Amino acid sequence: xxxxxxxxxxxxxxxxxxxxxxxxxxxxxxxxxxxxxxxxxxxxxxxxxxxxxxxxxxxxxxxxxxxxxxxxxxxxxxxxxxxxxxxxxxxxxxxxxxxxxxxxxxxxxxxxxxxxxxxxxxxxxxxxxxxxxxxxxxxxxxxxxxxxxxxxxxxxxxxxxxxxxxxxxxxxxxxxxxxxxxxxxxxxxxxxxxxxxxxxxxxxxxxxxxxxxxxxxxxxxxxxxxxxxxxxxxxxxxxxxxxxxxxxxxxxxxxxxxxxxxxxxxxxxxxxxxxxxxxxxxxxxxxxxxxxxxxxxxxxxxxxxxxxxxxxxxxxxxxxxxxxxxxxxxxxxxxxxxxxxxxxxxxxxxxxxxxxxxxxxxxxxxxxxxxxxxxxxxxxxxxxxxxxxxxxxxxxxxxxxxxxxxxxxxx
Amino acid sequence: xxxxxxxxxxxxxxxxxxxxxxxxxxxxxxxxxxxxxxxxxxxxxxxxxxxxxxxxxxxxxxxxxxxxxxxxxxxxxxxxxxxxxxxxxxxxxxxxxxxxxxxxxxxxxxxxxxxxxxxxxxxxxxxxxxxxxxxxxxxxxxxxxxxxxxx
Numbered sequence: 001x002x003x004x005x006x007x008x009x010x011x012x013x014x015x016x017x018x019x020x021x022x023x024x025x026x027x028x029x030x031x032x033x034x035x036x037x038x039x040x041x042x043x044x045x046x047x048x049x050x051x052x053x054x055x056x057x058x059x060x061x062x063x064x065x066x067x068x069x070x071x072x073x074x075x076x077x078x079x080x081x082x083x084x085x086x087x088x089x090x091x092x093x094x095x096x097x098x099x100x101x102x103x104x105x106x107x108x109x110x111x112x113x114x115x116x117x118x119x120x121x122x123x124x125x126x127x128x129x130x131x132x133x134x135x136x137x138x139x140x141x142x143x144x145x146x147x148x149x150x151x152x153x154x155x156x157x158x159x160x161x162x163x164x165x166x167x168x169x170x171x172x173x174x175x176x177x178x179x180x181x182x183x184x185x186x187x188x189x190x191x192x193x194x195x196x197x198x199x200x201x202x203x204x205x206x207x208x209x210x211x212x213x214x215x216x217x218x219x220x221x222x223x224x225x226x227x228x229x230x231x232x233x234x235x236x237x238x239x240x241x242x243x244x245x246x247x248x249x250x251x252x253x254x255x256x257x258x259x260x261x262x263x264x265x266x267x268x269x270x271x272x273x274x275x276x277x278x279x280x281x282x283x284x285x286x287x288x289x290x291x292x293x294x295x296x297x298x299x300x301x302x303x304x305x306x307x308x309x310x311x312x313x314x315x316x317x318x319x320x321x322x323x324x325x326x327x328x329x330x331x332x333x334x335x336x337x338x339x340x341x342x343x344x345x346x347x348x349x350x351x352x353x354x355x356x357x358x359x360x361x362x363x364x365x366x367x368x369x370x371x372x373x374x375x376x377x378x379x380x381x382x383x384x385x386x387x388x389x390x391x392x393x394x395x396x397x398x399x400x401x402x403x404x405x406x407x408x409x410x411x
Numbered sequence: 412x413x414x415x416x417x418x419x420x421x422x423x424x425x426x427x428x429x430x431x432x433x434x435x436x437x438x439x440x441x442x443x444x445x446x447x448x449x450x451x452x453x454x455x456x457x458x459x460x461x462x463x464x465x466x467x468x469x470x471x472x473x474x475x476x477x478x479x480x481x482x483x484x485x486x487x488x489x490x491x492x493x494x495x496x497x498x499x500x501x502x503x504x505x506x507x508x509x510x511x512x513x514x515x516x517x518x519x520x521x522x523x524x525x526x527x528x529x530x531x532x533x534x535x536x537x538x539x540x541x542x543x544x545x546x547x548x549x550x551x552x553x554x555x556x557x558x559x560x561x562x
Binding site: 129131133138139140141160162164213215216268271 | 424427429430431433435436440450458460461462463464468487488489490491492493494507509515516517518519520528532533534548550551552553
């Protein structure tokens with residue numbers, strides 16, 4: 001097995017609600033073009049491509065085929081990966097395996113979403129619809145209150161169960177969620193590629209937004225974004241030939257538990273705030289990266305936080321703080337951009353959510369922080385040696401983890 | 412560039428035929444007709460599922476031991492819907508709870524009524540409100556809601 005480096009990152013010029021000036025393949029091409037510009041590589045230097053987006057959100061099938069010319073994939077091995085919210089990081093992992101196994105040297109990893117062209121809520125409904133519809137003949141009234149409860153009010157409705165359970169367990173309050181959201185919206189204002197930017201955002205600004213599904217407010221939720229990310233990944237042998245600065249992928253793992261939302265037919269067994277897969281996957285990834293004490297050795301983290309309470313939850317479940325300690329750490333400023341454990345310096349998924357790119361951006365942002373190339377003022381002030389990237393999705397039960405470093409791991 | 416155009420269309424859900432084997436669900440529904448909750452217990456690890464699958468999700472063995480659980484339980488987590496799907500405020504908020512019935516290990520989704528939503532809390536004790544025996548048909552609508560009981 002070989003070590004794998006990230007040699008460069010290309011984003012679309014912006015991440016916005018509606019990218020009206022181009023269609024999806026053109027938008028993908030913009031990110032790929034920027035990756036080529038940033039690395040001085042050309043299409044002929046690329047051996048294979050892995051691409052992914054959220055299934056069903058644009059209402060089109062096989063996007064890896066109709067966009068193949070736009071990511072220079074014609075005549076080359078192309079693989080599409082779709083694992084829901086974690087898609088972007090699963091793409092990175094698939095590209096890693098392409099290279100680590102020795103078959104390919106230089107691989108493009110592409111994650112994208114153009115949510116304005118589809119209906120994400122319809123896509124999400126498709127996840128629980130088979131279960132809900134199977135219950136209708138058994139007496140479930142989809143039109144009454146029961147139906148509203150079972151359909152869960154979309155992802156925010158389902159996440160609010162998780163948020164309330166997390167608050168009850170950690171002793172945190174809704175004011176902590178306000179504070180976490182304000183911190184990330186403020187960080188996003190320093191990131192030129194963020195979607196929702198609120199300079200100097202205050203917890204009071206977030207607290208003024210209406211409650212969507214208690215305890216989650218509008219200000220606690222992520223946007224739907226259009227955008228794409230392209231990462232150039234290469235083998236250790238190739239890295240010095242094509243890049244001055246690289247970040248190394250030193251540990252990676254994924255893990256699933258049983259569904260922690262939905263699962264109406266066979267009884268819900270697991271608390272959605274427990275997130276056992278995050279504990280297992282991070283432990284494996286730390287071991288692979290040779291990290292024994294993540295609290296001390298990890299310098300910053302990028303989490304998949306579609307909802308603001310999750311940044312606190314993930315920082316505990318991924319071993320960066322003790323269980324129940326995140327609200328206190330937030331109050332102490334530990335999670336700030338200039339704190340001891342900066343969390344989502346980019347603004348996180350909470351501020352930019354082109355779903356197929358969202359989990360990939362966690363990896364690309366960690367890589368840029370390690371290379372010292374984060375633009376616009378969101379580079380953390382301290383030296384970043386090891387960084388943690390995290391993806392989340394599925395039925396609230398699938399987690400991907402990538403540990404990055406400034407030096408390659410010992411094989 | 413032109414603005415997004417809308418094309419009206421329908422999605423015929425009758426084309427989707429979602430089926431379940433439903434042996435565990437049948438145990439629950441038969442109990443509901445009698446005004447009790449029944450699930451299935453794993454003889455190996457003791458986990459009680461309501462409604463029950465026919466295999467234990469922890470031990471991966473077939474299970475068929477029917478057990479009755481209480482119609483009282485504890486709120487494990489909850490959310491309150493203060494707006495409808497279009498974002499308009501609703502007059503009467505819906506309190507949706509995940510309830511662990513006494514004797515069960517799984518959570519059941521239920522609407523809780525008869526309490527100000529701001530007073531709901533994790534750990535709150537609730538009891539099922541049943542339809543009259545004459546109206547119960549062995550369906551999920553046999554239990555309509557839960558109400559708080561003294562802590």
